[in-house]
Amino acid sequence: MSADVHALATTLEAAVRDRRAIPKLTDGADLDIASAYAVQREVIERRTRSGERLAGVKMGFTSRAKMIQMGVDDVIWGLLTDAMLAEGSVDVSGLIHPRIEPEIVYLIGREVRSVAEVESCVAGVAVGYEVLDSRYEDFKFTLPDVIADNASAARFGFGAWHAPRDLSNAGLLMEIDGRPVQTGSSAAILGDPARSLRAAARLALGAGTPLEPGWIVLAGAATAAVPLPAGAHVRITGAGLASVEVTT
């Protein structure tokens, strides 16, 4: 690993603090996938050391719609903390250039000790949203850049929990101020978001941070993300999962 993990983590932290987009790290550093995850971990550890608590895992680029939008071609993951949880409103003035996307959300009910048991550990499913805020200029990055940047994670939220069920083909609709802006199906998420859930369990176990009771798993957006302006009212609806709303 040749990258200076601490220095790169500090650069990303400064972008968040100053609400200013930075050139992508790979412009100036030799960053491979492993060192990119080390940078991600360092940023998250600094946040947990300053009092935030881990709240779950987010999967990224689990649909072709997202891979095409962002020009990358591999599944990635990041970590969620309680400070990212938005309950019904997001103050976008604290963000650089936020975007919002619909998510399928799993609630973990007990510790996941193996990938095989993860589905039996799910306590609930919901429709939700993720607010992304790449710390990079113009939301442009390579795979190591976006991994280091915790998969662009900024905020997330979810609607009411429903009993676990087959989500292999649930319709999804995202509306802003009453206008439909994205439609899709959960089938776009690796064919079935349950696959993304299993990948989350595998990655979390492999990293020594198994999915814990109360944690959230965001399976990844089935559609492209859209810019999230101030003064917006966003509603995400999932077939059989009702709706969740968020205002900015």
Ligand code: OOG
């Ligand atoms: C990276 C985050 C991808 C998803 O659901 O696919 C992601 C980005 O698009 O900036 O969260």
Ligand code: MG
């Ligand atoms: Mg997402």
